[in-house]
Amino acid sequence: MKKSEEYKNSTKKDSEQIIKALIDFYPEATCSLNYKDPFELLVALILAAQCTDERVNKIIPILFDKYKTVNDIANASYEDIEKIIKPCGFYKNKAKNIVDTANIIVDKFNSNVPDTMEELCTLKGIGRKSSNIILQECFSKIEGIAVDTHVTRISRKIGLSNGKSQQEIEKDLMSMFDKKYWNKINHVLVYHGRAICIANRPKCSQCPISKFCKKNK
Numbered sequence: 750m751k752k753s754e755e756y757k758n759s760t761k762k763d764s765e766q767i768i769k770a771l772i773d774f775y776p777e778a779t780c781s782l783n784y785k786d787p788f789e790l791l792v793a794l795i796l797a798a799q800c801t802d803e804r805v806n807k808i809i810p811i812l813f814d815k816y817k818t819v820n821d822i823a824n825a826s827y828e829d830i831e832k833i834i835k836p837c838g839f840y841k842n843k844a845k846n847i848v849d850t851a852n853i854i855v856d857k858f859n860s861n862v863p864d865t866m867e868e869l870c871t872l873k874g875i876g877r878k879s880s881n882i883i884l885q886e887c888f889s890k891i892e893g894i895a896v897d898t899h900v901t902r903i904s905r906k907i908g909l910s911n912g913k914s915q916q917e918i919e920k921d922l923m924s925m926f927d928k929k930y931w932n933k934i935n936h937v938l939v940y941h942g943r944a945i946c947i948a949n950r951p952k953c954s955q956c957p958i959s960k961f962c963k964k965n966k
Contacts, residue, residue, distance in 0.1 A: 759908035759961060764925040767907060767958050771937035774957040775944075778936035780886050783809060787862035787887040788819045788854070791872070794879040795846050800837040808837055819860050823851035846874030864888040878915060885932045894922045895935040899942030906946065907961045 759767070772778075781802040784790035789809060796805045812833050816822045822830070830844040837843060850872040854862060862883065863869055869880035881895040894900070896915040900922075904910045910921035922934060945952045953959050 758963070759925070761925055763961055764909060765927070767909075767961055768926060768930045768933065768937070770957045771941060772930075772933055775937045775940040778933070778940045780882065780936065781939065782806065784886075785813075787883060788851075789813060790883055790886060791850070791862055791875065791879070792822075792847055794882060795843055795850070795874040796834055796837045798843070798874070799839060804837060808834055819851050819854050819862075822848060823855045825851075843874065849873040850875065862887070864890065866892050876915075877919065882935070891928065891931050894919050894926075894931050896922070897935065897939065899939045900935055902948060903938050903942055903946050906964050907958060908963045 780790075782790060782793040782797060783806045784793055792812065793805050793809050796808060812830070815833070816825055816830075825848060827841070827844045827848055830847055831840045834840050834843055834847075853872055854860060857871075858868070863872075864884065864887075866877070866880050866884065869875055869883060870877065875883075877893060878895045878897055881893045884890040884892055885895075896904075896919045901915065901918055904912075904918055904922060909925055910918045912918035912921050923931065926934060941956075941958075942948070945956050953962070956962070
């Protein structure tokens with residue numbers, strides 16, 4: 750990041766006002782991916798990489814109508830999975846990750862999606878961001894903050910982090926926000942990034958946290 754693009758100077762007091770304003774503005778903010786169980790959410794998160802949640806939500810029912818369980822997918826061929834998930838893009842790599850991860854879950858975790866950060870991060874196509882989402886959505890465990898492209902971009906604009914990696918940004922956010930908000934941050938920033946703080950065409954006049962935006966300074 751160039752020096753001129755660094756904005757971090759929001760305070761912990763600012764962060765409290767920011768998150769409260771966003772929660773009030775987006776009271777309906779929840780996980781945008783549809784799923785019935787932890788494995789469906791895990792697969793949806795693999796498919797969601799560089800793909801819209803809307804498209805993933807159309808593909809997941811088709812995939813799991815044919816392959817009912819983790820064991821079914823573990824026994825599927827890459828090619829068969831590829832045919833179904835092709836609309837999600839990068840389908841060859843995603844199909845491999847889905848099938849390989851299903852086999853890991855069957856072989857190492859007795860066909861159950863693991864419920865620890867360390868174990869989830871051993872799965873193909875699953876990093877800290879996806880693990881945080883799985884843990885909080887499926888197991889009510891809050892270990893960190895899911896950092897995606899929306900969280901990265903908006904965190905920088907409102908001066909919460911200049912981290913160069915998702916892990917650095919997550920660490921900054923964890924230090925800035927009380928833990929009681931950790932499971933809300935990804936949801937409200939994703940909603941905000943889609944509705945108001947749109948990349949390259951933000952609706953600043955409608956933004957509930959515009960006074961904290963360092964690009965307006």
